[in-house]
Amino acid sequence: MTWKTLIVRVTDSCDGTCYGCLWRKNRISGFTLPVTTINDIVSKMKDFSFDESVILCPNPLYNPKISDIILSLKKVARKIYFFIPVNSLSKVRNKRIMESIDELVIVTTTPEDFKVNEENLKIILSQGFTNIALYVAIGSHTINMDNILSLVNMGKEYGLRIRVGEIPYSTALTLDIKSILAKKGYSVGFTYGMLYGYMASMAFIGNYPVTILAKPLTGECRKLFIDPYGRVSKCPLQTSYLRVDKVTSDILRSLIFSECSIGCRRFELIPKIEISLLTPDGKEIPSEVLSLLEVISHVNSLRAACSIMGFSPSTCVEKIRKVEKEVGIKLLISKKGGKEKGATVLTDEARRILEMYREIRDMVSESLYSEKGIMRFKLG
Structure with a gap:
């Protein structure tokens, strides 16, 4: 199934200080996206469904109609992700907004910014x-592992x-975080799906699950972007736009399914590998179930694992x-008493399966992500 993402910037005003971001607080002109523009898009796409809608920075709370915009977006998108710079947490007080979104995404580039705003997080x-x-937004191509580790521990x-990923939709270049x-010895899995319009992979840092985000392959990029000025394009990185009031439903669809002109990965071959396990009689344990078992083994909660991987609990079950x-085997046990009451843990059979999966994955990862492996897949 093709993953479709609707990306929206509802204002060009921000009070964030994220290093490397184009929308830092000194760039404020006060434009806000009218609700009528969103309603126009919704009307033209009424028989179309997006898997997610991402309300990007700069600070969406500067749009006085943000609650109405969210309600309109929910008509065409299954999930709503609301991005906000960590410096703006003090403004997150609207219960209606928090209850209408699927996830509040706090963007930060440094542990210092997070620490300063920690009390506001506690209030929320x-x-x-x-x-x-x-x-954890990386604002340059020199990846500071100390910053990443500090922020992971704080979170x-x-x-x-x-x-962990680039500052959202900030550059056409590719960060190879995985x-x-x-190479630094962390357990890194393969791509398991899409999140915020990026390819999502799971890594474990300090035994804690972390989602690594990377730009999608050109053929898998299915996006529509609405900017604060009432224009649409394929994605935020493009410089050519169309006025919303001038486009038809057919034009919008053609934008979504057109090939990405940015070509972020045009000169690379990207290995895309999924590991499944087969029983002697050919029954398959698919890669997404194996990834799910791994996350459950760390967090001891089916619901938490589903949330981390972006699946609904019913889908996971x-x-x-x-x-x-x-x-013909049981994979999970729900604890009903004692200290682990309410926890979900793996059965012995599931642990053996997971151990085999990890061994195979680590062998493949070492081959792919070693220095020689990386060079082998470069074209230029």
């Missing part, structure tokens, strides 16, 4: 909002979902039960 968490992710302390983590039925 104290109100019962737990659908929060920490986006882990509050039980936040951790994402290979750097693998369906996948697990299908494998259990076909293979």
Whole structure:
């Protein structure tokens, strides 16, 4: 199934200080996207469904109609992700907004910025909002592992979902975060799906699951971008736009399914590998179930694992039960008493399966992400 992402910038005003971001607080002109523009898009795409809508920085809260915009986006998108710079956390007080989005994504580039705004995060968490992710944004091509490790530990302390990637839609160049983590000895998995319009992979840093984000392959890029000035394009990195009031439903669809003209990975061959396991009689344990088992083994919670991987609990349960039925073994146990009450853990059979998967994956990863492996797949 093709993953489709609707990306929206609702203002060009920001009070964030993210290093390397084009929208830092000194760039403020006050434009806000009218609700009527979103409604126009929704009307033209009424029989079309996006898998996700990403409301990008700069600070969406500068748009006074943001609540209405979210409600309109929910008509065409299954999930709503709301990006906000960490310096703007003090402004997150609208309960209606928090209850209408699927995830609040806090963007930060330095541990210092996170530390300064820690009390504001505590206030949000104290109100019962737990659908929060920490986006560790890398603002240059010199990846500071100390910053990443510090921010992962800070996010882990509050039980936040951790994402690591470029400053969202800030450059046409490609950050190879996975290979750097693998070379430093961290456990890195293969791509398991899409998130925020990026390819998502799972890594474990300090035994904590972290989602690594990378630009999608050209043929898998299915996006539509709406900017604060009422224009549409394929993605935020493009410089050619069309006025929303001048486009038809057919034009919008052709934009979504057109080939990306940015060509972020045009000169690379990217290995795309999925590992499945087969029983002697040919029954398959697919890669996404194996990845799910690995996350569960770390967090001891099916619901938390589903949240980390971006799946609904019902979808995960369906996948697990299908494998259990076909293979004839039980994979998960729900603890109903004692200290582990409410936890979900792997059965002995599932642990053996996971151990085999890890051994195979690590062998393949070492081949792909070693210095020789990386050079082997470069064309230029």
